[in-house]
Every structure is written in structure tokens, then in C-alpha cells.
Amino acid sequence: xxxxxxLISILGSTIRLSIPLIFTALAGxxxxxxxxxxxxxxxxxxxxxxxxxxxASISGSPWAGLGAGIVVSVVVGLLHxxxxxxxxxxxxxxxxxxxxxxxxxxxxxGQAWFGQGGRTPTLAATARFSGIxxxxxxAIRDVPFIGPLYANVxxxxxxxxxxxxxxxxxxxxxxxxxxxxxxxxxxGENPGAVDxxxxxxxxxxxxxxxxxxxxxxxxxxYLAIAQSAAFINNMSAGKGYIALAALIFAKWKPVPVMxxxxxFGFLDAFANFMQGKAVPGIGEVPVQIFQALPxxxxxxxxxxxxxxxxPPKAGGVPYTKER
Amino acid sequence: xxxxxxxxxNWITYGLIPLxxxxxxxxxxxxxxxxxGESPLDALxxxxxxxxxxxxxxxxxxxxxxxxxxxxxSVAVAIHAGLFNIGSExxxxxxxxxxxxxxxxxxxxxxxxxxxxxxVIGAAIFGALWAFIPAWLxxxxxxxxxxxxxxxNFIASAMMNFLLVHILIVPxxxxxxxxxxxxxxxxxxxxxxxxxxxxxxxxxPLNVSFLIALVMCFLVWVLVWRTKLGYExxxxxxxxxxxxxxGIPYARxxxxxxxxxxxxAGMMALNPVMGASARLQVEFVLGAGFVGIAVSLMGRNHxxxxxxxxILFGILYQGGDALSFDMPNITRDMIVVxxxxxxxxxxxxxxxxxxxxxxxxxxFART
Numbered sequence: 001x002x003x004x005x006x007l008i009s010i011l012g013s014t015i016r017l018s019i020p021l022i023f024t025a026l027a028g029x030x031x032x033x034x035x036x037x038x039x040x041x042x043x044x045x046x047x048x049x050x051x052x053x054x055x056a057s058i059s060g061s062p063w064a065g066l067g068a069g070i071v072v073s074v075v076v077g078l079l080h081x082x083x084x085x086x087x088x089x090x091x092x093x094x095x096x097x098x099x100x101x102x103x104x105x106x107x108x109x110g111q112a113w114f115g116q117g118g119r120t121p122t123l124a125a126t127a128r129f130s131g132i133x134x135x136x137x138x139a140i141r142d143v144p145f146i147g148p149l150y151a152n153v154x155x156x157x158x159x160x161x162x163x164x165x166x167x168x169x170x171x172x173x174x175x176x177x178x179x180x181x182x183x184x185x186x187x188g189e190n191p192g193a194v195d196x197x198x199x200x201x202x203x204x205x206x207x208x209x210x211x212x213x214x215x216x217x218x219x220x221x222y223l224a225i226a227q228s229a230a231f232i233n234n235m236s237a238g239k240g241y242i243a244l245a246a247l248i249f250a251k252w253k254p255v256p257v258m259x260x261x262x263x264f265g266f267l268d269a270f271a272n273f274m275q276g277k278a279v280p281g282i283g284e285v286p287v288q289i290f291q292a293l294p295x296x297x298x299x300x301x302x303x304x305x306x307x308x309x310x311p312p313k314a315g316g317v318p319y320t321k322e323r
Numbered sequence: 324x325x326x327x328x329x330x331x332x333n334w335i336t337y338g339l340i341p342l343x344x345x346x347x348x349x350x351x352x353x354x355x356x357x358x359x360g361e362s363p364l365d366a367l368x369x370x371x372x373x374x375x376x377x378x379x380x381x382x383x384x385x386x387x388x389x390x391x392x393x394x395x396x397s398v399a400v401a402i403h404a405g406l407f408n409i410g411s412e413x414x415x416x417x418x419x420x421x422x423x424x425x426x427x428x429x430x431x432x433x434x435x436x437x438x439x440x441x442x443v444i445g446a447a448i449f450g451a452l453w454a455f456i457p458a459w460l461x462x463x464x465x466x467x468x469x470x471x472x473x474x475x476n477f478i479a480s481a482m483m484n485f486l487l488v489h490i491l492i493v494p495x496x497x498x499x500x501x502x503x504x505x506x507x508x509x510x511x512x513x514x515x516x517x518x519x520x521x522x523x524x525x526x527x528p529l530n531v532s533f534l535i536a537l538v539m540c541f542l543v544w545v546l547v548w549r550t551k552l553g554y555e556x557x558x559x560x561x562x563x564x565x566x567x568x569x570g571i572p573y574a575r576x577x578x579x580x581x582x583x584x585x586x587x588a589g590m591m592a593l594n595p596v597m598g599a600s601a602r603l604q605v606e607f608v609l610g611a612g613f614v615g616i617a618v619s620l621m622g623r624n625h626x627x628x629x630x631x632x633x634i635l636f637g638i639l640y641q642g643g644d645a646l647s648f649d650m651p652n653i654t655r656d657m658i659v660v661x662x663x664x665x666x667x668x669x670x671x672x673x674x675x676x677x678x679x680x681x682x683x684x685x686x687f688a689r690t
Contacts, residue, residue, distance in 0.1 A: 083671040092407055092469050094671035097663050104659030111654045112359035292481035295474040302466035
């Protein structure tokens with residue numbers, strides 16, 4: 001197999017592995033830009049993946065699954081809001097609680113409903129989002145260089161993949177070009193000013209959590225009914241935390257979020273590819289190095305050694321009106 | 324004046340509110356059990372019988388509680404200094420490396436009571452080292468300790484996997500674990516403790532580290548409430564600006580608090596590694612670091628509260644095992660649900676009932 005084909009196949013899996021990260025990291029972006037830390041991304045992903053798989057397997061429709069995934073993830077987001085906005089609870093504790101709750105609940109309910117050790121039944125092809133062949137993919141396939149890239153990396157993905165890349169400019173536009181986005185960013189920096197302007201801090205923050213819920217709904221759905229054909233125990237497997245790392249690494253900005261997620265996805269794809277293969281001159285590189293790399297990079301960035309990651313100023317602090 | 328600042332007597336703040344939070348968490352867990360078609364009462368009875376109905380059950384309950392006391396103390400010490408250490412899981416994992424290295428080195432030559440102090444120190448030092456980098460980053464570079472400790476959990480997992488798969492593994496074996504420690508590297512079981520109460524320990528792995536955990540509770544109490552360092556930590560936790568203004572060195576206090584926290588988390592490894600399985604295994608911590616968060620929140624960060632909360636979670640873990648055996652519809656993961664609810668209500672929704680209680684209290688106080 002020549003090197004170009006290898007590259008194409010790694011790029012293909014990079015895209016597949018990056019999509020849930022992009023959706024989830026953008027979800028974190030909306031919530032954290034509004035001043036709500038969101039450790040619960042992992043839990044929201046799991047909850048929506050489970051809901052999407054259940055509804056898709058009962059209804060046979062991937063769109064119904066997507067709807068359920070979004071609704072459940074938004075409800076979990078509202079729970080986070082109830083604890084951390086309405087009751088001014090600790091946002092991190094609330095996020096940790098949500099992660100536990102969803103990790104347990106999805107397995108308990110899955111076992112009770114389907115009796116397969118927490119798995120949901122395997123979905124039929126029609127109940128999943130399957131690959132879309134873009135126009136001209138087959139015609140161009142044999143063209144050197146561009147052909148395989150177009151036919152195997154750009155074409156052939158499912159609709160959620162294209163949607164993920166579309167969500168990036170949309171998020172950018174919402175955050176930087178709409179009144180809502182301006183206020184959302186303001187409430188993450190200085191909620192007092194937003195309050196003085198007569199805008200409800202609580203309602204703005206709730207809306208940011210709803211937006212985050214919708215995006216997590218997409219990522220969970222992608223995991224369960226686009227990438228795989230069922231919900232599997234703990235299938236998010238730390239992706240929520242990687243997305244959090246990506247969000248920080250991208251310094252809370254939408255377009256860098258996409259590139260960071262692609263980078264982390266590439267590391268993951270490359271690690272899978274390198275497993276059991278020897279690098280000339282070095283020998284076998286342990287797969288664990290690639291697994292740890294996103295976290296190590298994020299820590300180095302946080303330490304300020306490669307640029308400065310400055311979080312939204314009011315992040316993590318509940319807003320109290322009377323002062 | 325908002326209801327948040329109305330003073331309430333201590334028995335409401337430290338007794339009634341945590342109890343109410345706990346009851347709500349359990350009621351909702353009961354609802355989940357009822358929702359999947361089992362009787363919550365039957366489940367509760369099975370759970371309690373499994374955890375407390377026999378000497379072996381109690382032994383397992385206290386075995387789990389031992390781990391949770393260590394991790395609960397770890398989280399609590401950090402919280403007193405205003406730091407939320409989510410990294411106890413990773414620190415315990417790396418602490419396991421410290422105590423395993425000591426056990427592997429010494430078990431040929433000396434009896435367990437000579438190995439033990441070195442293993443305690445080894446585990447604590449390795450756990451503390453793993454907490455040092457996030458602590459340093461928080462103190463000197465301003466990176467948030469919550470984020471960095473999360474990252475360090477994953478880095479620990481990758482590093483330990485690598486060590487166990489490539490370096491510590493017994494040549495020729497498939498399982499990624501170290502060799503079994505000889506008797507000189509094993510902590511003896513506490514059979515006599517159970518005998519004292521007229522029951523037998525059976526196969527339960529309750530061991531000497533339970534006593535070490537109790538000693539640590541006392542030491543943490545002394546540290547936090549009876550020493551200058553503890554006072555500085557608590558001041559920092561209540562108000563960092565006031566602490567700095569009062570001349571308490573911020574960076575030093577943060578780093579020491581996190582080192583202590585990491586050390587306590589690391590010592591948790593004694594219990595499973597040297598007490599139960601007598602070897603270092605992949606992912607042996609099994610989430611005990613995260614249970615520590617729930618235990619610390621429920622115990623109000625006080626050593627006594629932590630012992631009570633740890634035993635309660637021990638009951639849940641052991642009872643949950645028995646329950647999933649008798650009611651196959653309820654998996655062991657029900658514990659994780661309860662744990663999540665406890666963290667939610669005892670931690671994030673801590674003061675949900677406070678306004679209502681203030682109103683009730685004021686009505687009664689006036690008459």
C-alpha cells in the first residue's frame with residue numbers, strides 16, 4: 001500500500017473521530033462563554049447517545065433518534081442550570097454529579113429495558129445515519145491525488161459530519177455577529193454590566209446551556225447511531241473531557257476549536273494506526289503516548305508556555321443580584 | 324436581607340440540611356428502582372442484608388469504606404484550602420506504583436510490619452508528586468486546578484497502562500499486572516477485629532489499612548483545626564484575598580495543601596494493592612477517587628463526617644453487589660446513580676432547602 005493511500009485512510013478516520021469532539025467542544029464553548037463551567041459535557045453526551053439509540057431502535061428513524069438525543073441533552077443542561085444558576089450551586093460539583101448520574105442511569109435503564117448488559121439492540125441500517133456519496137465522487141475517484149481525497153475523505157460521510165463543519169461558522173456568527181452572542185459573551189465576562197443594562201443574567205445563561213444541550217445532543221447521536229449502530233456502556237469514553245481540553249486549547253474560540261478537534265482526532269487516528277508498528281530508528285512507539293498527548297498539550301498551554309489561555313472572567317462564579 | 328445570610332443553628336446547618344439532601348437523593352434512587360419495575364423497599368432490605376447481614380458482608384463494607392476514607396480526606400483537605408481536587412483518582416493510581424515498588428523491593432527480606440511504613444511513605448510520596456504539578460501550575464501559573472487535575476487523571480491512566488503493559492508485567496504472562504507480593508509485602512487481614520464482635524471475616528479483604536485510615540482521620544483533624552498551617556489553609560479557602568492580605572503565602576499554602584491531598588489519595592492504594600490483591604493491577608482504583616468527592620461533600624469535609632459517609636458508601640458498594648446478584652434487573656451501576664444524586668444534592672444543591680428552612684425556623688423562633 002503506498003503512502004498516499006495510508007494518508008487518505010488516516011485522514012478519513014481523523015474526520016470520523018473529530019466530529020463528536022467538534023460538537024461537544026462547541027457546546028462547551030456556548031456554556032463557558034456565558035460563564036458556566038461545563039464539566040458535565042461527558043454526561044450529556046452519554047445521555048443523548050442513549051436516548052438517540054433507544055428511540056431510533058423503537059421508531060426505526062434516525063431523525064427521531066436525533067430529536068430524542070437533543071431533548072434529553074437539553075433537559076440535562078437545564079438540570080445543570082437549575083443547580084448552578086437558580087440555586088447558585090458549585091458548577092463543577094454539579095457537572096461531576098451529572099457525569100456520574102448519566103454514566104449510571106444509562107446502564108441501569110438500558111439493562112432494565114433491553115437486558116443486554118446495558119447495550120441497546122443493534123440498529124438496522126435504515127435507523128442509522130449512513131454515508132452520503134457526494135455528486136461526482138465515483139467519476140473522480142481515479143483522478144490522481146484529488147480523486148481519493150474527494151471520494152474517500154470528503155465524500156461518503158454521514159449528514160451529521162457535514163452538519164458539524166457547518167456548525168462551526170454558524171456558532172461563530174451567533175457569538176460574534178448577533179445581539180444574543182454579544183450579550184452571551186458579556187455575561188461571561190461581566191454579568192453585573194449585563195444586569196445593569198436590564199437584561200436577565202439567569203435567562204441568558206439558561207439559553208446558553210440550552211444551546212450547549214442541543215450541540216451535545218448532536219454529538220451523542222453521532223456516537224450512537226452514526227458512528228456505531230447501538231448504545232454501548234460508557235461509549236463516550238472520556239470524549240467529553242477531551243472536548244473540554246480542546247475547548248481550552250482553542251482558547252474558547254469557535255474556529256480554533258474545529259482545528260484543535262481535528263488535531264486531537266488525528267492524534268487518535270494516528271495512535272490506532274501506529275499500534276503494533278515500529279518506527280524506523282525508534283522502535284515501537286507506545287500507543288499510550290498518543291492517548292496522553294492531548295491532555296499533556298492542554299496542560300502545557302494552560303501553564304502559559306505556548307501562548308496564554310484566558311478563560312471568560314466570570315466563569316464558575318454564580319451571579320448574585322443584590323450586592 | 325436575603326435568606327442566604329440568615330443565621331441558622333448548627334444542628335440545622337450540619338445535621339438537618341445534609342440529612343434532608345441525603346434523603347432526597349435516596350428517594351429519587353428509590354424512584355428509579357420503582358421505575359424499572361422492582362420494589363424499592365425490597366431492594367433496600369437486600370442491600371442492607373448484603374452489606375451488614377454477615378461478618379463477611381461487614382468486612383467487605385469496611386474494606387470499601389477504607390478506600391473512601393482516604394480519598395474523602397484527600398478531597399476534604401484540598402477543599403479546606405479552597406481547591407477542588409478532582410485528581411484523587413489519578414493520584415491514588417500513581418500512589419499504587421509507589422507502594423508496589425516498595426513491596427516488590429522489600430517483600431523478600433523483611434516482614435510486613437517493616438514493609439508497611441515504607442509502603443505508606445512510598446504511596447504518599449508518589450500520590451503527592453502527581454498532585455504537585457497541578458498544584459504548581461495553580462500557584463505559579465494561574466491554571467485552574469480543576470482542569471489540570473482532570474487532565475492528570477487521564478495522563479496517569481495512560482502512564483500506568485504503559486508501565487504495566489511494557490515494564491512491570493511478569494515476563495511471559497498476558498495480564499498487565501505485577502507479580503504477587505510475598506507475605507512480607509502483604510498487609511494482614513483484620514480477622515481479630517471481626518472476632519471481637521463474634522463474627523468471622525470470611526473472604527472479606529478488610530485489612531490493616533483500615534486502622535491507618537482512622538489514624539489519618541485523626542491527623543487530618545489535628546492538621547486542619549489545631550495547627551497554624553491548617554488555619555492558613557482554611558483562611559485561604561474562605562477568602563484568598565484576605566489570606567494574602569494577612570500575609571499568608573498563597574503559592575506555598577496551595578502547594579502544601581495539594582501535596583497533602585495527593586499524599587492521602589496515594590495512600591488509598593495500600594488498601595487494594597497491598598491489602599486485597601497483593602499485586603498492582605490495571606485500573607485498580609475503580610473510581611474510588613471520585614467516590615471521595617461524594618464522601619467529602621456528604622461528610623461536610625470533617626474527618627468524623629467522612630468516616631460516616633465512607634461507611635455509608637461502603638454499604639452501598641457491598642450491598643449493591645449483593646443486590647445485583649439477587650435482582651438481576653438492577654445492575655451494580657445503580658450505585659453510580661446514587662453516587663451522582665448524592666453529589667448533586669449534597670454538593671451542588673446544598674442549600675436548595677435553606678430558604679424554606681429559614682422560613683420555618685423563623686416562624687418557630689418567634690413563638
